[in-house]
Amino acid sequence: MSDCHFYAQRPSRDFEARRNEARTLRDQKRDQAFDEFSLDSPATNCDEERFEQIGFPGFASFTKALVHDTNGLVDPASLRSLLDALQVGTQEALEQVQLGGGKRRLVNPLNAFSYQAIGNDSNGARMAAAPAFGSRSTAIDMVERYWMALCRDVPFDQYANSGLIQAACDDLNALGFEDQFGFFCTPQTLFRGPYAGCAVGPQVSQFLLQDFNFGNQPIRQQQRYPRPGLDYMTDLSTWNRVNNGDIDPSGTDIVDGTRYITTLRDAGQWVHTDLPHQAGLWATLMLLGQKATLSDAVPYGKDRAGRDKAITTADGFGSLGGPDISIQAGLAGVYALKHAWFQKWCVHRRLRPEVYAQRLELFRRGVLGGHSENPCHSEKFNDFFGEGADVWRHTQVLDRIFEHNRQQNVAQSRGDCQGNWLLPMGFPEGSPTHPAYPGGHSAFVAASATIAKAYFADGPFPNPKVPVDGGSKLVDYHRKGEELTIHGELNKLIANVTLFRDGAGMHWRTDGTTSGPNAGCDRPGTGIETGGNLLGERLAISMLRDTRHTYRESLGTFEFQSINGGTVRV
Numbered sequence: 001m002s003d004c005h006f007y008a009q010r011p012s013r014d015f016e017a018r019r020n021e022a023r024t025l026r027d028q029k030r031d032q033a034f035d036e037f038s039l040d041s042p043a044t045n046c047d048e049e050r051f052e053q054i055g056f057p058g059f060a061s062f063t064k065a066l067v068h069d070t071n072g073l074v075d076p077a078s079l080r081s082l083l084d085a086l087q088v089g090t091q092e093a094l095e096q097v098q099l100g101g102g103k104r105r106l107v108n109p110l111n112a113f114s115y116q117a118i119g120n121d122s123n124g125a126r127m128a129a130a131p132a133f134g135s136r137s138t139a140i141d142m143v144e145r146y147w148m149a150l151c152r153d154v155p156f157d158q159y160a161n162s163g164l165i166q167a168a169c170d171d172l173n174a175l176g177f178e179d180q181f182g183f184f185c186t187p188q189t190l191f192r193g194p195y196a197g198c199a200v201g202p203q204v205s206q207f208l209l210q211d212f213n214f215g216n217q218p219i220r221q222q223q224r225y226p227r228p229g230l231d232y233m234t235d236l237s238t239w240n241r242v243n244n245g246d247i248d249p250s251g252t253d254i255v256d257g258t259r260y261i262t263t264l265r266d267a268g269q270w271v272h273t274d275l276p277h278q279a280g281l282w283a284t285l286m287l288l289g290q291k292a293t294l295s296d297a298v299p300y301g302k303d304r305a306g307r308d309k310a311i312t313t314a315d316g317f318g319s320l321g322g323p324d325i326s327i328q329a330g331l332a333g334v335y336a337l338k339h340a341w342f343q344k345w346c347v348h349r350r351l352r353p354e355v356y357a358q359r360l361e362l363f364r365r366g367v368l369g370g371h372s373e374n375p376c377h378s379e380k381f382n383d384f385f386g387e388g389a390d391v392w393r394h395t396q397v398l399d400r401i402f403e404h405n406r407q408q409n410v411a412q413s414r415g416d417c418q419g420n421w422l423l424p425m426g427f428p429e430g431s432p433t434h435p436a437y438p439g440g441h442s443a444f445v446a447a448s449a450t451i452a453k454a455y456f457a458d459g460p461f462p463n464p465k466v467p468v469d470g471g472s473k474l475v476d477y478h479r480k481g482e483e484l485t486i487h488g489e490l491n492k493l494i495a496n497v498t499l500f501r502d503g504a505g506m507h508w509r510t511d512g513t514t515s516g517p518n519a520g521c522d523r524p525g526t527g528i529e530t531g532g533n534l535l536g537e538r539l540a541i542s543m544l545r546d547t548r549h550t551y552r553e554s555l556g557t558f559e560f561q562s563i564n565g566g567t568v569r570v
Contacts, residue, residue, distance in 0.1 A: 029118075029546045036542065037124030042347040045132040059359070059384075060133035062349045062435035065104040065245040066097075071367055072240050072358055082106075086345055089113045101246030107434040112345040114338055118331070119543035122338040123346070128529045130350045130437040131510055134386025137180045138356070141508045142388075144172060145353045146397045148191060148503045149424040150404060152265040153228045156203035157466070159187040171396045181509060191264065191503065193495020193513055195563045197488020202466050202477060204261050205492040206484065207283040208270065209474065210465055214285060225266045225471075227254040231424035234405040235415025239358060239422055242430050249428035259471030266471070268426040268504030271441055271497055276337055277330030279497050280448020283490065284326045284455075292486060293457040294320075297548075297556040304457055310554065319551050320455075329451040332543055336447035336536040340440045343535065350437035354430050354505055357423035359384070360392070364421050426504030438532030442512030445497035446536030446563065447543075449490040453560040454544050454570065458487040491563060494533055514564055533563055544570040 047060040058066075058074035067078035078098040085093040086109065094109055115121065131137040147168035159165045169185040178184045182194045192198045202209070211220050232249070233239050241247045253269070261267050294301050298320050299310040318324055344350075362368050363375040368384070375381055376392040385392065392398065398421055406419030425431075434440075461484040465474040477484070498512035510530040544558050548570065558570040 025549060029549070032545065033120050033124075033542070036120050038126045039124075040126060042126055042343070043129040044348060045129045045135075045350075047133045048349065051133075054383075060351055062344075062351055062355075064243055064352070064355070064431065065099055065106055065433040067100045068240070068244045070240070071362060072236075072243050072355075085109075086112075089346075100244035101241070103248040104242075104245035104429075104433050107432050108341065109345045109434070111338060111341040113342075116335050116338055118546050119335060119539055122342040122539075125339050125342070125535060125538065127343060127438065127531075127535050130348050130508075130530065132386070133351070133356070134384065134388055136176070136387040136391060137510065138508070139385065139388030139391035140172070140175050140177055140180050141510060142353055142356055143175060143391065143395050143397050144177070144191075144509060145357075145423055145502065145505060146401050147172065148264060149231065149426075149505060150397070150400055151191075152231075152268070152426065152503065153263055155262050155470075157262070157468075159190065159203075162187070165190060167396065175391055175395060182514075191499060193491065193499060195491040195495060195513075196561065196565075197485060197491040198495045200482045200488055200492075201464065201479060201484045203496075204267070204467075205496050206461055206464055206489045207279070207286060207493045208496060209260060209467065210286060211474075212282070212286040212289050219282075222258045222260055222471075223266070223270055224255045224258055225263075226269050226426070227256050228263075228265060230254060230412075231404075231408055231426065232428045233354065233425040233430050234408040234412075234420070234422055235417075236358075236361065236420060236422065237415045239354075239430075243355070243358075245433075252428045260467035260474060262467050262471035264500070264503035265426060267496065267500035271500045272427055272504065274441075274497075276333040276440070276444040277448065278333075279445050279493060280329035280333050280452060281326055283449065283452050283493060284329045287452065287456050287486070288322045288326070290462055292462075293459060295455055295457045295558065295560075297558045298455060299553050299555065304459060316553075320553060320555075325451075325455045328455070328543075328547065329448040332447035332451045332536075332540045333444035335543065336443040336532075336539050337440055339535055339539050340438050340443040340532055341434070343438055344435040344440075348437040349435045350508075350511070352431040352436045352506065353508060354423045354425060357421055360398075361421045423505050427506075431506045436507055437511050438530075438535055439498060439501060439507045439511040440532070441501050442494075442498040442507075442532030443536035443539070446494045446533040447540040448536075449494050450537045450540035450560075451544070452490055453487055454540075454558040456486060458485055458560070460484070461486050461489050487560065494563065498531075498533060529564070537563060541568060541570055 051057060051059040057076050058079045063074035063079060066082060067075035081096060081098040085097050091110060151164055151168060154162050154165055165187050169190055172185045183189055189199045209221055211218065233242060261270060293304050300316040300320055301309055303309055315321065363381050369380045376389060382389045401421055402419035404424060405422060408424065409415055409417045464477040464484045466477040468475050501507045502509060512531045513533055514529060514531060548555050560568055562568050
């Protein structure tokens with residue numbers, strides 16, 4: 001038999017049938033995304049309307065890089081130019097926004113209007129309104145921002161022995177942190193997330209600690225760390241120039257060396273320069289390198305008992321193997337930014353913590369009236385800060401912040417070298433020029449980690465490590481309680497990447513995590529659905545819904561625990 005005759009007997013492909021099948025699949029996924037697109041008006045906290053009505057437009061809104069007066073309050077015409085442009089949502093309209101000094105530009109508002117081909121559309125997603133400027137939640141959240149700034153250089157493994165850490169716990173607990181955010185503050189829970197696994201073991205997730213291989217390249221997770229004790233934007237003159245966009249100090253961080261993450265300041269630098277797909281990609285590469293068990297949904301490999309799964313003649317690769325799983329996690333991170341950006345620019349426009357602190361400072365200086373020995377007692381202060389005013393009359397943190405900033409300003413020869421209530425920032429440029437709520441990091445890390453949960457089975461985390469000797473090396477972690485688990489460390493990764501931004505001064509806790517009484521996994525469904533973590537998780541679930549039907553393999557059900565405690569099945 002000739003070669004030509006042999007090959008002529010190969011099975012033929014019915015490409016017309018395939019074309020129709022592909023179209024049907026796309027139509028089905030399109031229809032599901034269409035059906036899940038909410039037409040309800042997004043909920044807001046009404047801060048924009050409230051402060052405009054009392055003659056202070058933009059007082060409690062994002063305005064960074066717009067035109068401001070000498071007190072850091074936005075020019076109404078500049079604010080209106082932004083709002084008008086966002087109403088139109090075109091490149092041409094956004095070119096008409098009136099910026100301040102022009103050294104800082106707005107970060108990608110057009111991404112709020114972009115589309116995506118997988119998962120639900122960003123503009124159809126809904127989330128809870130951010131807590132209002134004058135709420136008790138926001139005030140206690142701000143107290144935690146201050147304590148995070150003061151505790152940036154305390155090593156995580158010294159929290160149990162630190163008087164400063166204990167003072168933070170005592171102050172937050174006395175103010176009612178548990179009522180607002182769902183857990184009591186101890187050295188073991190302070191600055192951690194509310195999800196299952198977050199308070200177990202070391203502060204930093206194994207996915208941000210352990211070394212791994214990226215192909216043929218060994219990746220050591222030591223990272224550059226900023227100079228201890230050096231904070232930024234602690235004088236009002238610099239604050240105003242940065243806020244107005246007169247200067248852009250981005251990239252002027254002072255970095256002293258490399259080590260594994262051991263402090264909040266180290267952690268802040270990780271989330272200062274990371275990419276949206278990085279944490280999820282790192283996690284999936286690490287799990288693949290460990291030959292972690294794939295979830296029951298995946299028909300390749302072996303199950304947790306070591307038995308072969310359904311497919312015994314082939315291994316996964318471009319589908320349901322390393323190339324596929326790792327890119328799915330990364331893609332979810334990038335798509336989550338679209339969801340976060342719609343909420344940021346088109347719905348909430350929440351101010352950053354650095355601006356809330358400046359509003360406190362304006363009252364301390366008497367700029368907004370009511371200056372006295374204790375400006376937190378003035379009638380106007382009560383009007384502006386609402387239920388939160390009582391928090392500022394009782395917290396122990398303001399005196400500490402005042403002295404901390406005085407020392408910073410003297411040491412760095414800043415401004416008038418006096419103290420104030422500004423929020424000491426971890427980055428020279430302060431927060432980015434896009435609104436706070438929800439956090440972009442909180443959305444993209446949750447989306448990526450959710451994909452990892454779907455493709456990898458839960459179980460004990462193998463050979464956990466902890467940094468020692470000032471972060472110079474890793475040693476085996478010997479547990480003193482609950483065992484570290486893969487999904488628990490993914491939850492911790494979500495919380496780490498989210499709250500490390502808070503530690504640098506960028507975000508509110510509610511920008512990222514769920515909040516409210518019993519927000520974590522012990523009592524599913526009782527938390528307030530704030531923040532980008534749930535937004536990212538839900539986006540990832542919609543992507544899993546779409547991608548699972550693109551495989552030729554017969555998949556089981558993706559099943560894992562939501563960060564809010566319920567069981568997710570896709």
